[in-house]
Amino acid sequence: MKIGIYTLGCKVNQYETQAMEQELTARGHELVDFESPADAYIINTCSVTAVSDKKSRQMIRRAKKNSPDAVVAACGCYVQTHEEEAKSLGIDLLMGTNDRARFLDRLEEAVKTREAVADIDDALRRRTFEVLPAGGMANRTRAMLKVEDGCVNFCTYCIIPYARGPVRSLPMDKAAEQVRALCSQGYRELVVTGIEISSYGHDLKDGTTLIDLLELIAREGGEMRIRLGSLEPRTVTREFCERAKKLPTLCPHFHLSMQSGCDATLRRMNRRYDTARYYESVELLREYFDDPAITTDLITGFPEETEEEFGETLAFIEKCGFAAMHIFPYSVRPGTKAAAMAQVDMSVREERAARAAAVAERMHQGYLARCVGKTFPVLFEQDRGEGSVGHAPNYMPVTVGMKGLHNTVQNVRITAVDGDGLRGEPEET
CATH class of the missing domain: 3.80.30.20 (tm_1862 like domain)
Structure with a gap:
């Protein structure tokens, strides 16, 4: 089936989403853009602030509006801490911040049965670490x-x-x-x-x-x-x-x-x-x-x-x-x-x-x-314009006027400050 995923919040949520993406792909499902038609949508929610709660609710409503016949499943911190409020949004599957494999099992079942399920545990009673694929x-x-x-x-x-x-x-x-x-x-x-x-x-x-x-x-x-x-x-x-x-x-x-x-x-x-x-x-x-x-x-x-x-x-x-x-x-x-x-x-x-x-x-x-004037080993991540952009070990962004450096580490001599980052020249090897 086709599944769209939207992730809110921190790097841990991002990590858990990519783990679910790996598992869904392994199970033979197709990942699609969240705005595209799908059989099911997953919203990985956040609750770090009241604004995060609001954004989580907005994305749940957007999924239901975009494809009324699709199964809408929500997990993450907002669902974990606001179970009754989340239920009022008419979500087909509710689980919190634990057991992603079971969440995906329940998602597959929900697509077949169209029965609404809420399965929220008591987070304070957890004692084991859930190992997810990195x-x-x-x-x-x-x-x-x-x-x-x-x-x-x-x-x-x-x-x-x-x-x-x-x-x-x-x-x-x-x-x-x-x-x-x-x-x-x-x-x-x-x-x-x-x-x-x-x-x-x-x-x-x-x-x-x-x-x-x-x-x-x-x-x-x-x-x-x-x-x-x-x-x-x-x-x-x-x-x-x-x-x-x-x-x-x-x-x-x-x-x-x-x-x-x-x-x-x-x-x-x-x-x-x-x-x-x-x-x-x-x-x-x-x-x-x-x-x-x-x-x-x-x-x-x-x-x-x-x-x-x-x-x-x-x-x-x-x-x-x-x-x-x-x-x-x-x-x-x-x-x-x-x-x-x-x-x-x-x-x-x-x-x-x-x-x-x-x-x-x-x-x-x-x-x-x-x-400026120092040399850093820069890990390049993408082409941008006529050059490449990456990060020095100190996480400062570095731009050079050379394309095609993706996923390589090059020693770069920093020549100037460039807005919120740095500009430099790769050293000859």
């Missing part, structure tokens, strides 16, 4: 490896622990198998992803941590680059840096989750660090790696945030000197503790986001300028 896009450049699911941090603004359950880790032997397979398939870079990869190994109860996993990936992955997903600052210790520095394929790009640069705000968020511990991680990374790209997330206008507190955040991000930042005005997530706190006016949230973004852009341009 992979990436068909161009064989960059693959994702999901190594962890779940989170027990319970930040006051976040609903994800209720959507994903407790921490579960991909066993090391399974990780080794998947890394070897991806390497043999010709991928050049592996992105280590999960809901909260800093907690990798906590459930294994044998002392295994994220750095043990990274050392295994480096051993089994040949020349494949290793790129990390978001890290909690507590992961970055001196031991972590000493061991990570010895991994020649580890990209010096570290996304350290921050959310605020004010200790009082961090406490209201229930974040498990303060600015002193965060800055310690920044300094350790710069001690062990040559001008690494340290990036982060920032929420502006969190409940009860004062102008003075926001000023502390601005001063702190300047002190850290980030290579790039993702900045969001706080979005109320119904069902969380933060939703019951005193809210900052939306216009203030957005105005603070704009001010922070101006600082972030200046720091970003400064980091790009420091790259």
